[in-house]
Amino acid sequence: MTDSAAAATTTPTPTDPLLARFVEIVGPGAVLTTAEDMAAHMVEPRGLFHGKARAVVKPATTEEAAAVVAACHQAGVPMVPQGGNTGLVGGNVPFDHGGEVVISTVRMTRIRALDPVNLTATVEAGVVLADLQAAAEDADCLFPVSLAAEGSCQIGGNIAANAGGTGVLRYGNMREQVLGLEVVLPDGRIWNGLRRLGKDNAGYALRHLFVGSEGTLGLVTAATLKLYPKPVATATAFCGVSDLETVTALLRHARAWSGDGVTAFEFMPRFGIEITCRHMPGCSDPLESPWPWYVLIELSSARPDSAASVREDLEGLLGEALEQGLIGDAVLAESLDQRDALWRLRESMSEAQGFEGGSIKHDVSLPVSDIPAFIARANRAVTAAMPGLRPCPFGHLGDGNVHYNLTQPEGMDKAEYLAQWDAMNRIVHDIVVEMEGSIAAEHGVGRIKVGELERLKAPVELEMMRAVKRAIDPDGLFNPGKVVV
Amino acid sequence: MTDSAAAATTTPTPTDPLLARFVEIVGPGAVLTTAEDMAAHMVEPRGLFHGKARAVVKPATTEEAAAVVAACHQAGVPMVPQGGNTGLVGGNVPFDHGGEVVISTVRMTRIRALDPVNLTATVEAGVVLADLQAAAEDADCLFPVSLAAEGSCQIGGNIAANAGGTGVLRYGNMREQVLGLEVVLPDGRIWNGLRRLGKDNAGYALRHLFVGSEGTLGLVTAATLKLYPKPVATATAFCGVSDLETVTALLRHARAWSGDGVTAFEFMPRFGIEITCRHMPGCSDPLESPWPWYVLIELSSARPDSAASVREDLEGLLGEALEQGLIGDAVLAESLDQRDALWRLRESMSEAQGFEGGSIKHDVSLPVSDIPAFIARANRAVTAAMPGLRPCPFGHLGDGNVHYNLTQPEGMDKAEYLAQWDAMNRIVHDIVVEMEGSIAAEHGVGRIKVGELERLKAPVELEMMRAVKRAIDPDGLFNPGKVVV
Numbered sequence: 001m002t003d004s005a006a007a008a009t010t011t012p013t014p015t016d017p018l019l020a021r022f023v024e025i026v027g028p029g030a031v032l033t034t035a036e037d038m039a040a041h042m043v044e045p046r047g048l049f050h051g052k053a054r055a056v057v058k059p060a061t062t063e064e065a066a067a068v069v070a071a072c073h074q075a076g077v078p079m080v081p082q083g084g085n086t087g088l089v090g091g092n093v094p095f096d097h098g099g100e101v102v103i104s105t106v107r108m109t110r111i112r113a114l115d116p117v118n119l120t121a122t123v124e125a126g127v128v129l130a131d132l133q134a135a136a137e138d139a140d141c142l143f144p145v146s147l148a149a150e151g152s153c154q155i156g157g158n159i160a161a162n163a164g165g166t167g168v169l170r171y172g173n174m175r176e177q178v179l180g181l182e183v184v185l186p187d188g189r190i191w192n193g194l195r196r197l198g199k200d201n202a203g204y205a206l207r208h209l210f211v212g213s214e215g216t217l218g219l220v221t222a223a224t225l226k227l228y229p230k231p232v233a234t235a236t237a238f239c240g241v242s243d244l245e246t247v248t249a250l251l252r253h254a255r256a257w258s259g260d261g262v263t264a265f266e267f268m269p270r271f272g273i274e275i276t277c278r279h280m281p282g283c284s285d286p287l288e289s290p291w292p293w294y295v296l297i298e299l300s301s302a303r304p305d306s307a308a309s310v311r312e313d314l315e316g317l318l319g320e321a322l323e324q325g326l327i328g329d330a331v332l333a334e335s336l337d338q339r340d341a342l343w344r345l346r347e348s349m350s351e352a353q354g355f356e357g358g359s360i361k362h363d364v365s366l367p368v369s370d371i372p373a374f375i376a377r378a379n380r381a382v383t384a385a386m387p388g389l390r391p392c393p394f395g396h397l398g399d400g401n402v403h404y405n406l407t408q409p410e411g412m413d414k415a416e417y418l419a420q421w422d423a424m425n426r427i428v429h430d431i432v433v434e435m436e437g438s439i440a441a442e443h444g445v446g447r448i449k450v451g452e453l454e455r456l457k458a459p460v461e462l463e464m465m466r467a468v469k470r471a472i473d474p475d476g477l478f479n480p481g482k483v484v485v
Numbered sequence: 486m487t488d489s490a491a492a493a494t495t496t497p498t499p500t501d502p503l504l505a506r507f508v509e510i511v512g513p514g515a516v517l518t519t520a521e522d523m524a525a526h527m528v529e530p531r532g533l534f535h536g537k538a539r540a541v542v543k544p545a546t547t548e549e550a551a552a553v554v555a556a557c558h559q560a561g562v563p564m565v566p567q568g569g570n571t572g573l574v575g576g577n578v579p580f581d582h583g584g585e586v587v588i589s590t591v592r593m594t595r596i597r598a599l600d601p602v603n604l605t606a607t608v609e610a611g612v613v614l615a616d617l618q619a620a621a622e623d624a625d626c627l628f629p630v631s632l633a634a635e636g637s638c639q640i641g642g643n644i645a646a647n648a649g650g651t652g653v654l655r656y657g658n659m660r661e662q663v664l665g666l667e668v669v670l671p672d673g674r675i676w677n678g679l680r681r682l683g684k685d686n687a688g689y690a691l692r693h694l695f696v697g698s699e700g701t702l703g704l705v706t707a708a709t710l711k712l713y714p715k716p717v718a719t720a721t722a723f724c725g726v727s728d729l730e731t732v733t734a735l736l737r738h739a740r741a742w743s744g745d746g747v748t749a750f751e752f753m754p755r756f757g758i759e760i761t762c763r764h765m766p767g768c769s770d771p772l773e774s775p776w777p778w779y780v781l782i783e784l785s786s787a788r789p790d791s792a793a794s795v796r797e798d799l800e801g802l803l804g805e806a807l808e809q810g811l812i813g814d815a816v817l818a819e820s821l822d823q824r825d826a827l828w829r830l831r832e833s834m835s836e837a838q839g840f841e842g843g844s845i846k847h848d849v850s851l852p853v854s855d856i857p858a859f860i861a862r863a864n865r866a867v868t869a870a871m872p873g874l875r876p877c878p879f880g881h882l883g884d885g886n887v888h889y890n891l892t893q894p895e896g897m898d899k900a901e902y903l904a905q906w907d908a909m910n911r912i913v914h915d916i917v918v919e920m921e922g923s924i925a926a927e928h929g930v931g932r933i934k935v936g937e938l939e940r941l942k943a944p945v946e947l948e949m950m951r952a953v954k955r956a957i958d959p960d961g962l963f964n965p966g967k968v969v970v
Contacts, residue, residue, distance in 0.1 A: 259788030
């Protein structure tokens with residue numbers, strides 16, 4: 001592996017003792033200090049937040065990471081942990097006051113162990129998700145977390161964000177994959193909690209505090225994760241459905257028919273398919289006539305004899321669904337290429353919205369059966385507030401997770417539209433909270449939802465969160481201003 | 486329902502203002518103060534710990550529970566939450582100084598909601614596990630946590646202990662079933678965290694702090710739990726196996742063969758089967774000749790068409806296992822009665838040991854493939870320390886969980902033997918920790934393992950646990966002296 005960090009030419013200002021200390025710890029090539037060198041670390045993927053930092057430091061080992069954190073702690077300097085920098089809520093970039101140090105895990109890329117017998121892998125925080133998926137597959141196993149950014153997001157970030165994605169219905173969120181963690185605590189001490197155990201009740205489940213804490217409690221440096229037997233066969237279908245109530249009924253039918261063997265159940269609106277096919281290369285509507293809603297269903301099985309039976313299952317499931325009026329039309333993927341093409345429709349939907357102007361995003365969850373009522377109610381509220389608005393709700397219906405994205409009215413000025421971000425959020429989040437949902441389903445809180453969380457969460461829960469934050473990070477040095485303030 | 490609490494005749498001493506306050510809150514019948522009335526609440530099932538208390542209070546609602554806790558908090562009186570009082574580590578009974586108040590959830594027995602569409606149930610802490618299982622079954626669902634004490638243990642206690650049992654391999658521990666919690670915090674405030682969501686990243690995962698905290702952070706009053714589609718078919722077999730390495734190979738074969746469809750995989754030694762058949766009514770060895778080890782395997786499926794296929798699967802799995810030399814003999818349950826008889830062998834094993842004299846218990850976990858080496862090593866160490874000792878290791882092999890129980894040498898004085906409890910624990914736990922296992926797999930720490938936890942856990946982890954305890958229970962009023970000191 002080429003060590004790109006070591007190849008960089010940045011030399012930190014030797015007069016700043018903290019930067020000099022970083023250089024001692026990680027070497028000069030792994031300390032970035034100029035605006036140019038740091039640029040890629042200062043902006044999040046949507047460009048909503050730009051920050052500045054005193055330095056970006058790239059430790060290569062846990063010990064180096066601990067020494068970097070200890071130096072910052074001693075100097076009272078706040079730190080922002082950063083993985084692949086693909087997070088969508090601004091938790092991964094510093095504020096613009098420039099006083100923070102970004103600690104990047106990009107050099108911590110070792111897969112320390114992969115155990116197909118016990119179905120566990122111990123990996124460092126900087127391992128790219130797709131690299132872990134590939135390593136697991138090489139060992140005839142599956143690492144089931146899968147999401148659009150998997151080619152660049154890192155395991156440490158997936159843990160910090162409790163990543164969701166398309167495999168949650170069958171395998172759970174990132175949280176459910178974490179058996180153990182290694183964490184550098186805010187004062188620089190290392191907690192080695194790398195357990196490989198199916199059961200462990202020896203004290204509080206501290207790992208669960210760090211999963212989903214978005215870098216506010218410490219720096220995750222490594223994790224022991226669950227693996228699964230590799231599926232032998234997968235079958236994928238794309239269905240047209242008449243209304244959203246029927247989409248939820250189709251989910252129930254699919255779960256029952258398959259004995260809870262549904263691996264993915266993604267829903268999309270007609271508007272989303274239209275703009276995706278219009279703007280994204282290689283995307284086309286696989287069905288003959290338009291439908292108000294679309295569902296991508298996937299079944300898979302790890303049974304050795306399931307190569308043919310999974311496809312037969314899906315055919316039977318769809319035949320019965322057609323008979324019951326749960327779907328209007330459907331196409332089954334006949335090849336891996338066709339499967340990829342169907343998934344591309346779903347995975348490109350977010351990007352496609354960019355071609356239609358501004359998009360105000362929500363990442364919410366509700367009990368599955370309440371989703372039709374939620375979308376109807378939210379659509380009414382937002383279009384009443386702004387006529388011509390084009391809702392594009394899609395996502396992981398099986399998990400009750402809706403990406404409730406709002407494309408701007410045609411012809412409106414984009415900046416003027418995006419200025420309504422907070423106002424739209426408040427309208428949608430109020431409905432979500434009233435319906436007992438979550439305003440941060442899988443992307444987290446970060447910086448973008450701190451205010452909404454404070455506005456909408458029960459005071460007793462905010463106080464508990466603050467008490468936990470103080471207990472683990474008493475000086476408030478880890479990712480301050482994110483998640484809870 | 487007869488309210489047995491209301492039928493009791495105890496009247497608290499009116500001169501004690503705290504007890505008078507309890508009577509105001511819950512009524513006189515729900516406050517026990519005499520040694521006689523409190524007796525059942527003062528001793529844990531094995532009789533290892535006896536305690537005393539100032540009172541046993543039985544709130545019927547969350548609001549009553551909160552008022553009781555607030556009164557104790559104001560008076561600075563420590564509290565011991567108690568459910569079905571079936572815990573095996575002394576966490577559920579008070580100390581013998583008599584200054585604590587036991588808060589029993591026995592009257593909080595409402596199933597508040599059961600939602601077969603979204604597969605969730607919201608239940609109060611005092612619901613007996615078997616009652617939830619039955620209610621789920623009535624709704625054509627499964628609540629998968631199952632353990633020997635299910636007829637009397639309560640959901641609140643299952644959550645506090647993060648109960649394990651026999652369904653973990655397929656469905657996970659109690660922790661994995663908990664979507665949301667309602668908790669009375671140590672100062673009497675109510676935290677309503679009863680969410681029904683598949684994804685929720687709006688802040689820290691506070692529920693996971695309470696799951697497994699054994700009543701040291703607050704009083705769980707209700708929970709929203711996951712349900713699953715009810716299995717249509719189950720097939721059960723009892724196998725004789727030549728050695729422990731082969732037992733672990735059989736597990737791998739069974740998981741691969743069934744596409745990860747193994748619901749239970751329990752292992753037992755010949756000695757355990759012998760004493761169980763000798764002492765327990767209705768238990769007999771179903772195999773023709775003796776084997777060093779036995780395995781109970783269960784497959785199940787929720788597929789509507791699986792009634793016959795699950796049994797065929799198990800037959801195929803066993804046939805192949807026989808051919809590969811993974812099993813020496815096997816019997817399949819032909820009826821529900823036969824299935825119950827096979828399970829009785831496993832479930833009675835702990836009780837059977839009582840007939841052979843003293844039994845020193847360990848509840849440990851390791852990576853599955855390390856279990857043969859662990860048992861060989863531990864057997865050598867304990868029999869070297871005490872010749873004639875009769876190890877009876879059994880349990881949930883699929884979870885890496887061994888009940889490493891040690892039956893006394895024949896003819897030895899029982900009390901003399903039990904006096905060696907701590908010494909034996911140290912020998913076994915040292916090996917477990919060296920092999921990266923847990924000394925508290927599914928029964929928890931309670932009172933019995935506090936010292937061992939302090940001796941064996943990394944100081945940094947103990948300090949984090951103490952920091953969390955102080956953050957949530959700053960006055961140290963909830964179950965003090967348990968889990969972490």
